[in-house]
Amino acid sequence: MHIRGDHAELVVGGRLDVRSAADARTSLHAAVDGGTGDLLLDLSELDSWDATGLGVIMGVHRRAGRGGRRLVLRGVPPQMQRLLVATRLHRILSIEGGLAAESLPRV
Numbered sequence: 001m002h003i004r005g006d007h008a009e010l011v012v013g014g015r016l017d018v019r020s021a022a023d024a025r026t027s028l029h030a031a032v033d034g035g036t037g038d039l040l041l042d043l044s045e046l047d048s049w050d051a052t053g054l055g056v057i058m059g060v061h062r063r064a065g066r067g068g069r070r071l072v073l074r075g076v077p078p079q080m081q082r083l084l085v086a087t088r089l090h091r092i093l094s095i096e097g098g099l100a101a102e103s104l105p106r107v
Helices: 021-033 051-066 078-086
Strands: 002-005 009-016 039-049 071-074
Touching (some): 002 021, 021 051, 051 071
Parallel strands (some): 009 039
């Protein structure tokens, strides 16, 4: 897993899972605490995440909210979009450009 960027925009790549969660949490919390305004999290280079990785994203979302910031996800890969829809977290998280139509449940 790698994270690069500043306190306004970060790119997360590799695997965000139980093995990388602690390092990711530390880096992302530092970005939230060190900036103002929206924090853009680009996930286009993310290969996969597990429940722990999703928990890290939700924790950053909550921390940003408490600090008067908003976490905005960009470039969410399709398989992760489907997970956000299945868990209904797409209703809570801000996702730039919304989700792809194929990720949304059929009515």
